Amino acid sequence: MIKPGDVISYLEMCTEEGVNLQRGMNYNLLGNISVILMSLRPNAPYSDKIEEEGRILIYEGHDINKTQDTPIPKLVDQQMKNPSGTLSQNGLFYKAAQNYQKGKRAAAAVRVYEKLYRGIWVYNGIFKLIDAWQEKADDRKVFRFKLELIEEIPDRIRNRQPEPILEHNRMIPPSVKLEVWKRDKGKCVLCGSTYNLHFDHIIPFSKGGSSLVAENIQLLCARHNISKRDKIE
Numbered sequence: 011m012i013k014p015g016d017v018i019s020y021l022e023m024c025t026e027e028g029v030n031l032q033r034g035m036n037y038n039l040l041g042n043i044s045v046i047l048m049s050l051r052p053n054a055p056y057s058d059k060i061e062e063e064g065r066i067l068i069y070e071g072h073d074i075n076k077t078q079d080t081p082i083p084k085l086v087d088q089q090m091k092n093p094s095g096t097l098s099q100n101g102l103f104y105k106a107a108q109n110y111q112k113g114k115r116a117a118a119a120v121r122v123y124e125k126l127y128r129g130i131w132v133y134n135g136i137f138k139l140i141d142a143w144q145e146k147a148d149d150r151k152v153f154r155f156k157l158e159l160i161e162e163i164p165d166r167i168r169n170r171q172p173e174p175i176l177e178h179n180r181m182i183p184p185s186v187k188l189e190v191w192k193r194d195k196g197k198c199v200l201c202g203s204t205y206n207l208h209f210d211h212i213i214p215f216s217k218g219g220s221s222l223v224a225e226n227i228q229l230l231c232a233r234h235n236i237s238k239r240d241k242i243e
């Protein structure tokens with residue numbers, strides 16, 4: 011069971027979802043949950059943004075696959091449909107957001123993972139998909155998806171996989187994660203362990219601590235994260 015802020019490997023991420031995650035957008039996987047992978051590293055292929063103190067994620071849709079006819083997908087509009095006519099991942103997420111906007115269905119639940127370095131991922135938590143639109147960016151059309159961090163896990167997901175939200179955490183911006191990772195050298199600040207690491211809020215968000223500054227975030231191993239939590243509660 012993983013918690014928001016946990017550092018995991020690619021393999022652990024796939025094990026958690028029960029599938030081999032090959033692409034960035036995965037609509038409706040096992041147990042009615044969708045998964046998106048994000049990266050805000052400087053050379054990342056898509057421009058994802060974090061707003062409202064880490065409560066809102068604006069996620070960019072994905073390009074078509076590179077083919078002989080489209081050697082540079084970045085020059086072509088992002089597509090609602092696959093060449094076969096079925097909805098693309100953009101289309102599936104877009105339709106779900108539209109249906110939510112029209113009151114036809116509950117917001118889709120989306121688990122968000124973020125790539126920190128090659129092979130190193132961070133789990134950012136469960137979000138709900140609340141809006142989607144298309145816009146012009148560099149002379150082509152791209153999709154944008156608006157996701158909001160869920161404070162309380164809906165029953166339909168809780169049944170599948172209990173996930174404690176003990177501190178109402180906010181998503182830590184990638185730049186802050188990278189700064190902390192470098193500063194703490196990828197180790198628990200208390201014991202130096204490099205296993206089961208977690209981005210810990212030194213002062214919890216619920217007690218006024220910020221997610222936005224590296225000074226309030228540290229790396230702890232699972233053991234020290236749990237012992238710290240026991241002291242706080």
Ligand SMILES: [Zn+2]
Pocket residue numbers: 198199200201202203230231232233234
């Ligand atoms: Zn430790």
